[in-house]
Amino acid sequence: MTDRAPGVAVGDEVEVVVGAVAHGGHCVARYEGQVVFVRHALPGELVRARVTELGGGSRFVRADAVEVLTASPDRTTPPCPWSGPGRCGGCDLQHVARPRQRELKADVVREQLARLAGLEVAVVVEPVTGDADGLGWRTRVEYAVDASGRAGLRRHRSHEVVRIDHCRIASEGVAGLDVTRREWPGSEAVDAVAPATGAPVAVPVGPRGSVPEDVPDVVERVEASWAGADGGGRLARDFGVAARGFWQVHPGAAATFVGAVMAGLDVRPGERALDLYSGVGLFSAALGEAVGPAGQVVAVEADRDATEHAERNLADLPWVLPVRARVDDAFGVPRRTSRGRRPHRGRRPVRSPMMPTRADVVVLDPPRTGAGPDVVREVAALGPRAVAYVACDPAALARDTRTLTEAGYRLASLRAFDAFPMTHHVECVAHLVPS
Template sequence: MSQEPGTPSTAELVAGSEVVVDAGPIAHGGFVVARHEGRVLFVRHALPGEQVRVRVTEGAAGDRFLRADAVEVLAASPDRVQPPCPYAGPGLCGGCDFQHVDVAAQRRLKATVVAEQLQRLAHLERDVVVEPVPGDTHGLRWRTRTEFAVDPAGRAGMRRHRSHALLPIDDCLIASERVVGTAVLQADWAGEKAVDVVAPSDGDAVVVRIPSDEAVAPVVTENVAAQSLSREFDVSARGFWQVHPGAAATFVDAVIAGLDPQPGERCLDLYAGVGVFASALAQAVGERGQVIAVESDSIAVAQARLNVASTPWVRYVQGRVDHVFGVESTGRVSGTRKGGRRRPGPRRPSSDIPPTADLVVLDPPRTGAGKAVVGAVVALGPRALAYVACDPAALARDTAYLLERGYALTSLRAFDAFPMTHHVECVAVFTRTGPDLP
């Protein structure tokens, strides 16, 4: 588009510059992509097809791309709404990306991102629909675990986008009523770094001061009421649990329906947490079957062993998944004699990992499982595996590795487990297309 009189030239665009741009497609991370005289801008608080005035928030002359906020909407998308939260907007809370977007349109944007990542990184064309998580109709009051930052004056609030600066708030509209009902936002937290509020399925909400020792954090009870599993789980208030109250049951049912485990089968549950998928698999395969669960966190493993005590055909292995499989870590470790840093050498696989498996569940962190772990899993020859992903780019990268190794993506479901944010959860099921391993 033509440059407005008095606006900076492309070479002069730096933090604080304002220009008018036409918003392009949605990008992974909650931005839209825009261009100004060939310069790429990642713009928050805009929608595809809009014309907006943006203020550059990060970047300097010569940078490959700039970050910007839409500070004025000149031509609005029909999907734009008034943000329900007064703290959502340019320069304000960094927690929500899509408060200015109709909820149904948010899901369409997320579907576009998942499809684009699969096409770009796995060269796979896929129609994607993002489903609401049961119990959510308006996108607000769903978050049952919320960490609030604390400023030097002892006020709790949220961090501003890409900043350590704190924004004091009176309410968080995506936090559940039970979270904000603790009055944590009105209390004086002088001397604390942050406070974590957990509203579990059973019992009162708890507040944990941070930093804290997870070993002494309270244990809370969470319920999973799924078609394939109905039971309680104990989990540390500082441990991992899905923050949307309907998410755990939704993901369990998607995994079990996709894998269709049969009595007597052997299953692996990798990045297993406190045993939700392991318990559902154990129930499906029965006592003639076997479930090996791998989890690195010692507190989660201790709780999981209690959670699965009634199904002794579940065995928990404590350790990092890559270490347990004996594949080389992509990280670096310190401690060489000369004080330098080196890559660890190859490890021996744990004797707890069987030579073959019928089914595998992978629920890795945001970075994904990675090429080495995918290769080790494929070597077991599972007939099918379910991949639970909180990052579409990581899912797409690992999908490419699986396609190269003779697996096909036979099912993909995406869920809006984090309304008002750009995050989306996917459950992908892969089945073996090549010959069986001996």
């Protein structure tokens, strides 16, 4: 990467008219024909933007709006003093009024589905209960620790640690741990967790992810209900989770997503369900209670710790089978590299005998990179009557939706949720059925 693109260099300031919002927490502008991805701006504004980075072989530049010359009516004063150009990189949208935040996220989801899946879909981003002002909701925060042993949050696209007083989107339980006011010698990070049940926990993370041996598990309570053609259902259950394990960071997210997934599946007693990327068993529990003893749920998860927790969390549902395996390995498809390419060498993949050859319903909750075309085609080959796809990245959702539509499915419904207020992130729950 060089420090100069045609016409501009890092540190230059240029005046641009800001265009549409784009995936990733910025808006698109142009300067002398060159694409400029501008953070801390809003569509329609005239801003002075400082170039922070050159990317894509100088085909585009990244920049921060350091001065607003003509403001959008949707602009507001950020509630956090650490939000803004050159500061904490955690919140992208604190300068945007809350209703407009959700509209921008809807625009991104709509654009990704149109561009990558060829689908024109009406999108409304729904709020999640528990964050009236968008602050104080995050129940899991990973702080970075600098060389002096003090904790803070990282600058955008940087390893540099910004020392803050406290995070404005952190929950009361996380804030009460006073992570940024304590010293953490020898640590590289600190995970702060405020579970639904029990006391908050601060876990120091050493080199190579090492943690103390006495880190306790935490308990998350989920109470969800849903309506459907089958009359609907309800889930009320505690889930044991490793303090550093995966769990939704918004206190209302887990129940919201369970309700959305189950409402669109209409799971029936005696059916066979497949829960992919199943974690500690959140969706598996709802599926297991719905199919009952005459049915079956196969839950596939790669993480050993999460699978062990799932076995304990679902012990009262013996017809739910947690399987520890990568999903692509379980299907017997070749692993792909981080860039989505198949490796040239490696052992011939073998399908797990635990994987069913057919399923009535399938739930996917993959990581940000998505499930990928090989896994998605295997899902379609099972012939499910309904597929629920939970996605934290709209681009990955759009790519995998396209693969499913090519395999004979259609998008029946899509709901989007503002589970990460003040940031550009958005969670989607899509339901697909045979065409």
